[in-house]
Amino acid sequence: MENVKQLLAVRRQKLQKLIEMGVDPFPNKCKRTHKIKTLLDNQKEYVNKQQKVIITGRLDAMRRQGKVGFGNVSDESSRIQIFVKYDIVGEVNYEVFKLLDLGDFIQVDGECFVTKMGEYSVKAKQVTILGKSLRPLPTVKEKVVDGKVQRYDEFSDIELRYRKRYMDLLLNPQNKMNFELRAKIIREIRTFLDSRGYLEVETPVLQPLYGGAFARPFITYHNTLDIDLYLRIAVELYLKRLLVGGFEKVYEIGKNFRNEGMDRNHNPEFTLLELYQAYANYNDMMDLTEDMVIHIAKSIFGTDTINFQDQEISLAKPWRRASILDLIEEETGFDASDFDFEKIKAFCKKNEITIYPTAGPGKLIEEIFKEFVEAKLIQPTFVIDFPKEVSPLAKEKPGNPNLVERFELFIYGNEYGNAFTEINDPIDQRERLEAQMKLRELGDTEANLIDEDFLEALEYGMPPTGGLGIGVDRLVMLFTENTSIKEVILFPQMKPEA
RNA sequence: GCACUCGUAGCUCAGUUGGCAGAGCAGCUGACUCUUAAUCAGCGGGUCUAGGGUUCGAAUCCCUACGGGUGUACCA
Numbered sequence: 001m002e003n004v005k006q007l008l009a010v011r012r013q014k015l016q017k018l019i020e021m022g023v024d025p026f027p028n029k030c031k032r033t034h035k036i037k038t039l040l041d042n043q044k045e046y047v048n049k050q051q052k053v054i055i056t057g058r059l060d061a062m063r064r065q066g067k068v069g070f071g072n073v074s075d076e077s078s079r080i081q082i083f084v085k086y087d088i089v090g091e092v093n094y095e096v097f098k099l100l101d102l103g104d105f106i107q108v109d110g111e112c113f114v115t116k117m118g119e120y121s122v123k124a125k126q127v128t129i130l131g132k133s134l135r136p137l138p139t140v141k142e143k144v145v146d147g148k149v150q151r152y153d154e155f156s157d158i159e160l161r162y163r164k165r166y167m168d169l170l171l172n173p174q175n176k177m178n179f180e181l182r183a184k185i186i187r188e189i190r191t192f193l194d195s196r197g198y199l200e201v202e203t204p205v206l207q208p209l210y211g212g213a214f215a216r217p218f219i220t221y222h223n224t225l226d227i228d229l230y231l232r233i234a235v236e237l238y239l240k241r242l243l244v245g246g247f248e249k250v251y252e253i254g255k256n257f258r259n260e261g262m263d264r265n266h267n268p269e270f271t272l273l274e275l276y277q278a279y280a281n282y283n284d285m286m287d288l289t290e291d292m293v294i295h296i297a298k299s300i301f302g303t304d305t306i307n308f309q310d311q312e313i314s315l316a317k318p319w320r321r322a323s324i325l326d327l328i329e330e331e332t333g334f335d336a337s338d339f340d341f342e343k344i345k346a347f348c349k350k351n352e353i354t355i356y357p358t359a360g361p362g363k364l365i366e367e368i369f370k371e372f373v374e375a376k377l378i379q380p381t382f383v384i385d386f387p388k389e390v391s392p393l394a395k396e397k398p399g400n401p402n403l404v405e406r407f408e409l410f411i412y413g414n415e416y417g418n419a420f421t422e423i424n425d426p427i428d429q430r431e432r433l434e435a436q437m438k439l440r441e442l443g444d445t446e447a448n449l450i451d452e453d454f455l456e457a458l459e460y461g462m463p464p465t466g467g468l469g470i471g472v473d474r475l476v477m478l479f480t481e482n483t484s485i486k487e488v489i490l491f492p493q494m495k496p497e498a
Numbered sequence: 499g500c501a502c503u504c505g506u507a508g509c510u511c512a513g514u515u516g517g518c519a520g521a522g523c524a525g526c527u528g529a530c531u532c533u534u535a536a537u538c539a540g541c542g543g544g545u546c547u548a549g550g551g552u553u554c555g556a557a558u559c560c561c562u563a564c565g566g567g568u569g570u571a572c573c574a
Contacts (some may be wrong), residue, residue, distance in 0.1 A: 115534090156510075391574090
């Protein structure tokens with residue numbers, strides 16, 4: 001740490017020197033006439049008429065050479081070289097220039113020109129410090145070889161990149177793209193849904209009861225009310241209340257919180273799109289999902305084909321729709337359609353699938369699917385008609401009391417969405433939740449709770465409804481070709497450092 | 499949770515069989531009035547993640563802890 005102290009001390013000394021010279025290292029005012037990109041876009045014209053410009057940005061390279069010096073300044077738009085000459089800026093300003101460190105924010109008043117070596121630059125008339133950097137940033141250098149940018153000493157430590165995201169963004173500008181694309185994707189989701197008449201709503205993050213998904217919640221406490229509250233694990237039960245209230249098409253994009261393990265597909269807080277539509281069912285939700293994902297792909301990337309992990313994935317309609325039972329049979333030859341518990345248990349035992357005490361045949365079918373099928377679903381696939389046992393909010397499939405109208409969307413072996421024809425029969429819904437409570441009593445910590453207020457709402461009447469949930473982070477991962485959710489969340493959850 | 503793996507200067511990394519902790523960049527001093535991974539000369543900078551053990555001697559071998567990654571389990 002001695003070294004760090006020295007590096008910090010040096011910068012503070014420079015700060016002191018500037019102050020002694022009467023220079024404010026953190027002025028309140030600055031001026032900019034051009035973004036750097038504008039300079040690049042108008043190079044010929046600006047060079048010809050020696051365009052006067054004032055640029056601002058961070059000094060990220062410096063090559064001083066006696067009484068002349070070069071630097072590079074970056075703003076959000078781009079990066080350009082500056083040329084600072086003693087004879088032009090004068091003795092005092094040149095002293096200031098010499099006291100600059102990499103990472104300082106500066107303003108350069110000057111004019112556009114081309115150096116002897118042919119590089120388009122800003123010839124400084126004055127260099128003004130806008131914000132002193134008191135801590136050294138790692139230096140990443142770049143060199144263009146055969147038109148390709150080669151980077152040296154890249155800031156690449158994954159842990160540091162996540163913990164100090166600002167450095168990652170600053171030093172690895174290509175990583176900013178993930179987050180720009182994330183914003184665009186979410187914007188296109190809204191554009192798409194808004195144009196189809198869905199109303200965006202906001203429902204409570206702090207809930208007295210949690211529901212709508214299988215997950216353990218985060219618990220918090222409200223002082224004045226003197227009650228525990230839960231951070232939502234889903235917004236489902238609130239959005240359905242809105243359908244009772246007469247809204248016909250609603251959606252919410254927001255953070256949900258699940259108190260579970262973390263890995264490259266799971267962050268404790270994550271962004272979920274949930275959508276409910278009256279007078280619709282899960283088939284409509286499949287159509288909608290296809291249209292929405294294709295809209296995103298085409299409007300942002302101009303194509304309905306994407307590459308992920310060297311696999312070409314076609315988003316063109318229609319996506320495969322196959323039942324979970326058919327897929328299992330396809331992969332394993334095992335026919336579970338009779339829901340014969342003993343037979344299914346035997347199959348699980350033979351294949352070393354854990355049989356939890358609370359699991360029935362439906363749960364085991366889901367386990368078999370995970371074990372044998374999931375990873376095989378590379379191209380977009382709607383896996384449909386799930387066991388009723390594992391779907392307490394989904395409506396039974398006509399003609400088969402073991403199944404419900406539900407689908408999960410899989411792409412490249414990962415789950416992206418979950419949807420069903422929603423239960424609007426309050427009696428059925430109560431029975432399903434009561435069955436969940438029994439599981440809970442048997443030790444299933446993720447089983448659903450009974451939300452009496454929600455059941456009461458259903459009793460007033462809810463229209464037949466299709467509901468959909470899409471994992472937004474995963475969608476962003478897909479479109480940005482990332483295999484870790486931490487790459488698409490600006491500040492992913494990390495263990496505290498020792 | 500379990501398994502494997504990594505942790506050395508601000509950053510990127512090397513470190514042989516267990517034998518004086520290194521390089522480049524960044525920093526500091528000096529030279530240089532058109533450089534661009536600027537160059538040249540010199541200098542400073544380390545609790546080798548932490549703690550314990552083996553050993554004459556540990557960055558290196560062993561154990562434990564912490565942190566990261568990967569896989570697996572869990573997770574709609």
